[in-house]
Amino acid sequence: MSRIQNQVKLPLSVALDVVLQGIRIRFGRSVVTIMGVVLGIAFLMAMLTGQHIKESVTDEDALRREVDRMNSFLVAEMGPVAERTIGVLQSGKLSEQEERFLARLERDKVEQINWSSATGVDAAPLLSGSAVRKAVAVQSVATDAKAVLVVGDGTAAPADMQAMVSGASDTQLIVAVSRKAHAASIAEIASRLDPPPVILERELKEDELDKIARDRRRGRFRRNWIIVISMFVTIIGIANAMLMSVTERFREIGTMKCLGALSSFIRSIFLLESSLMGLAGGVIGGLFGSAFATAAYGVTYGFGMAISSLGVLTTTLDLLFCIVAGIVLSIIAAIYPANVASRMVPADALRSNI
């Protein structure tokens, strides 16, 4: 007489076969369930993408305004830049804003930019693409120049500053610094300059900074709130669809149990089915959502702007996040229905006439 043994645990591939077959046969219902995931995830992705576009458009806008402002400050001091020579004393790396500012000067037809970099700074990439930028020694930066700009994230050495002022051919040389951080290094030469040095960086008052931070926080909070609600809606939608799927399959589940299926097998069927649907819904929803957000913001800000403001990396990360969210949400939603299915006593499952 053979003894009672433990039923073998089936590999997941068997469950996967059953699930794929089920999805294929009940394609219509599966599509409806997937559409639920697609809607939820598309919403999530649209929110994320929209946020990125909006932020980068705002940043771009602020940057442009700032460059404009720096330009008008300089022009107010020295008059139009066209056909004049300007010196640049670079210490360390340039910020995006500084680069744009210098490019703006070139666009305004500055005749020549005498470029001198502090030791150890590689200025070659900045010089190579331009016809007006000329690398010069620090003594001749101010030669023939109406103004000298001190730029970069380093601090200009006082010796360089002295040398620069000594080489000036214009007695009314204007020295402008792009950052407040340079204020200390120009303090020493301030006595030798007729018009006092100019600081181009805008000083934001504390309450202004506060307001900006507060607005961002508030925007984020609002967005997160909407995302959380949309996730709940998605979870409930999927759970509902999965429960339907369980009720509709009472008989099938009962039959499988009669034939020796373990509860864990039944559970894994439902979890697997749901996570596959979550995967499909996540991919479709993510693509759809980002396309929708890009199109919607493209209408407002211009398509070029909307598309260029989406980094490849951030978009890929968002998409991955959405796919993972789709799968995780679907699994969470399927836990209860899967438990209902797996706990059914075979006799009860067979008795129901659905």
Next chain:
Amino acid sequence: MQVDRKKLEALFAPPDTTEATCVIRAVDVTKIYRMGTVETHALRGATLDVYRREYLSIMGPSGSGKSTLFNMIGALSKPSGGKVYIDQVDIAQLDHNELAWLRCRKVGYIFQTFNLIQVMTCLENVTLPMSFAGLDPEAAREKGIALLKRVGLGHRILHKPSELSGGQQQRVAIARALANSPEIVLADEPTANLDQKTGEEMIELLDELKQELGVTVISATHDLKMLRKSDRILWIEDGRIVRAARPDEIDFSSSEFDPG
């Protein structure tokens, strides 16, 4: 209170190991279904023995607890009271894992409503229990085809159940019940949803298979043909076994067997 000593002894005695021919033993089995506050006593102490390789028929009016008894002796649900031994193992002692093993290999089920899985082909329906038993797909496929050929459906192995007639579906169900070479086949009114001729064919097939494979067949039925072929007939009434007889002891022409 009067104690039924015989019943009590049967209840507490260890399963009789010398009597190896007894495959299923049910002792004083009760089952109560609760629907809210309403209690339904489906079984009120059914006691029966089933011997190896016998063909046992169970008769009884609808609502007498036939199906419930089937579920109990087939390990499809647990009794509220009493004991069920399958192959001398008390099924109340088994966890769900061992119960699944038992359902998979010891017992084959044939249902009144066939209960084939509609989304699978005939072959997949037959090989499903084999894959639950851990048989590798190639061997399962071969055995499945052989079984379907044996029940006369060799030409329909890749059809879906919905494309088959009732009789053909029941043949698939019989092949599926035999998939893991069980010792016991439980058939709950297997001919009830079939017309007379197909029903007879089914009875013939079951009988042949029983002779061939030496399985124990337990069926609930009203079908005279089936009753005549069986080795023993039990009557169940109001949740209790009330009578047992051999077919040759019974007058099949009596009014009790009038159809309708």
